[in-house]
Amino acid sequence: MSEAIPQSPSRVRATAKWPGLTVLAVILLVLPFLAGNDYHYDLMIKIALTAGVAVGLNLLVGYAGQISLGHAAFYAAGAYGSALLVQQFELTPVPAMVLAAVGVAVLAWLVGKPILHLKGHYLSMATLGLGVIAAIVINNEDQLTGGPDGLPVAPLSLFGHELSVFGSYDLFGVAITGTQVWYGIAAGFLFLSVLFALNLIDSPLGRALRALHGSEIAAQVAGVDTGKFKLRVFVISAVYASLAGSLYGYYGGFITPNIASFTHSIELITIVVLGGMASTYGVILGTVILLLIPQFLTGFQELEMVLFGAILMVVMIFMPRGLVPTLARRFQKEAS
Amino acid sequence: MFSEFFQFTFSGVTLGAIYALVALGFTLIYNASHVINFAQGEFLMIGGMGTVVLMDAGVPIYFAIPLAIAMAGVAGILLHRLAIAPAKNADVVTLIIITIGASIFLRGLAQVFWGKEYHALPNFSATESINLGGAILLTQSLWILGIAAVLVTALGLFFTRTTLGKALLATSMNKDAASLMGIKTGAILMMAFGISAVIGAAAGVIVAPITLTSYDIGIMLGLKGFIAAAIGGLGSSTGAILGGLLLGLAEAYTAGYISSDYKDAVPFVIILAILFFLPNGLLGSRAVERV
Numbered sequence: 001m002s003e004a005i006p007q008s009p010s011r012v013r014a015t016a017k018w019p020g021l022t023v024l025a026v027i028l029l030v031l032p033f034l035a036g037n038d039y040h041y042d043l044m045i046k047i048a049l050t051a052g053v054a055v056g057l058n059l060l061v062g063y064a065g066q067i068s069l070g071h072a073a074f075y076a077a078g079a080y081g082s083a084l085l086v087q088q089f090e091l092t093p094v095p096a097m098v099l100a101a102v103g104v105a106v107l108a109w110l111v112g113k114p115i116l117h118l119k120g121h122y123l124s125m126a127t128l129g130l131g132v133i134a135a136i137v138i139n140n141e142d143q144l145t146g147g148p149d150g151l152p153v154a155p156l157s158l159f160g161h162e163l164s165v166f167g168s169y170d171l172f173g174v175a176i177t178g179t180q181v182w183y184g185i186a187a188g189f190l191f192l193s194v195l196f197a198l199n200l201i202d203s204p205l206g207r208a209l210r211a212l213h214g215s216e217i218a219a220q221v222a223g224v225d226t227g228k229f230k231l232r233v234f235v236i237s238a239v240y241a242s243l244a245g246s247l248y249g250y251y252g253g254f255i256t257p258n259i260a261s262f263t264h265s266i267e268l269i270t271i272v273v274l275g276g277m278a279s280t281y282g283v284i285l286g287t288v289i290l291l292l293i294p295q296f297l298t299g300f301q302e303l304e305m306v307l308f309g310a311i312l313m314v315v316m317i318f319m320p321r322g323l324v325p326t327l328a329r330r331f332q333k334e335a336s
Numbered sequence: 337m338f339s340e341f342f343q344f345t346f347s348g349v350t351l352g353a354i355y356a357l358v359a360l361g362f363t364l365i366y367n368a369s370h371v372i373n374f375a376q377g378e379f380l381m382i383g384g385m386g387t388v389v390l391m392d393a394g395v396p397i398y399f400a401i402p403l404a405i406a407m408a409g410v411a412g413i414l415l416h417r418l419a420i421a422p423a424k425n426a427d428v429v430t431l432i433i434i435t436i437g438a439s440i441f442l443r444g445l446a447q448v449f450w451g452k453e454y455h456a457l458p459n460f461s462a463t464e465s466i467n468l469g470g471a472i473l474l475t476q477s478l479w480i481l482g483i484a485a486v487l488v489t490a491l492g493l494f495f496t497r498t499t500l501g502k503a504l505l506a507t508s509m510n511k512d513a514a515s516l517m518g519i520k521t522g523a524i525l526m527m528a529f530g531i532s533a534v535i536g537a538a539a540g541v542i543v544a545p546i547t548l549t550s551y552d553i554g555i556m557l558g559l560k561g562f563i564a565a566a567i568g569g570l571g572s573s574t575g576a577i578l579g580g581l582l583l584g585l586a587e588a589y590t591a592g593y594i595s596s597d598y599k600d601a602v603p604f605v606i607i608l609a610i611l612f613f614l615p616n617g618l619l620g621s622r623a624v625e626r627v
Contacts, residue, residue, distance in 0.1 A: 133605065
């Protein structure tokens, strides 16, 4: 009898996320076979961690339509927070990372509550202010953070084993290097980030966010508590940044205040807008492009800034929706 | 004690005058086109660095300054023509990224052609400082205050007394209505960017003898100018000037009495406090948003 119940539309969409995730998983699994050396791994690890942050930030910027010009502060809070918890309180790295993320969530909740009422330019101003203050504090509190000289970070330890990028490990009889283990961690982090984001987008929270992006007032009229949802997604995106920051610290073994800088916040938001707002895979592509550009410009180090600025302007002028949504629309048009 | 206070106040007002000029540039562009121009700080850099480079090439200072300012004006007009006008229907975020792209581009060009070194412009007067009741005042500060006052007055007269100025005001109030009245709004917007760049470049030149100039001075100065404009309520010229002076004073007192390490944080703390309690800025109009 119950066989006759038709599938609800949301159920259909929920299953539609698996093809994309499968492709992502396959790419992440194949990439190690294409990587020639540790430098390639290093690049892929950094791309995967940054893409994780961008996927989280995209929830806020792309789906909820709220801008943040200070997300590097949360990233740095995760990195410095977990490093200091290990150093000062002798926590092991994984609990330190979780505790730092909880701390960042509380912080984001506290600052998000008053500032998310702001709109447009005032919100960008407020988030920018938070980011710059965080960078100044990290630079000045050098007794704790090492100041501009940076802070050494203890390596990650898993199941009692210290994980060093220089070490070699045994995985079910196969010898792998520390860098390869780190690639696995970073790729896993990215995959889980995407999975969580896609689930979130399909949840009531995701629908509420899209509604408030369309028109906040219409969403309110329809009974959506927009303030609550905005705050929630702000906190979630901050936690994404915090976790990625912690991992980055453990991986690199050394962090500097640069990760909290305005420039880094700009880089993060640029990735989201460049790859495509409200496109989870788009921002991953955005990360790949943005982090690979400097690799192609190594011969023209002098011109790096000029070309970077020019590319940013040109893409934004001609593809204001970002690369992936614009191209997807073009393909759809041709197909139909 | 008092001379110390007087000295901090004086340097605060000097700094504030610079912030006020940057904020005026922001306000002008914001009013005309609703764009927050994150490249505003680069106009200051072009003014300061342009003068330095021209003087190095043997151009006397009284030609180098106007040439550098004109160069910034052209950059402002090009910014509007090539980057802002083609993206007229873009989102706020997209426009912000475009102006950020422009600022990186300009900074990059300056770095390639003008180098990364810090430069100082000579003082405008031969005597560097004067002693007034125990306080040491830089003569350059007097130049800054004087020139800022002249620029602000000239801008005020431009808006109230000239047809072009009134056309710009009309365009910022309602672009469609203005174009129906026969105002060429495209040209007016371009002019707004040009004037804004000129004001910024002038600020960059007069402050260079005190703070030094280099290819990357635009970031912090631009951000602080943006804050000053936001304190004043984004769009109010009087607000921009008051916001600038408030920031300058707060920064100078913090550096003098509390901690010079944290003086750069002061503007950002102030703006957060204001946004928490007065979401429309000090002098912002409580505009009713249409849905």
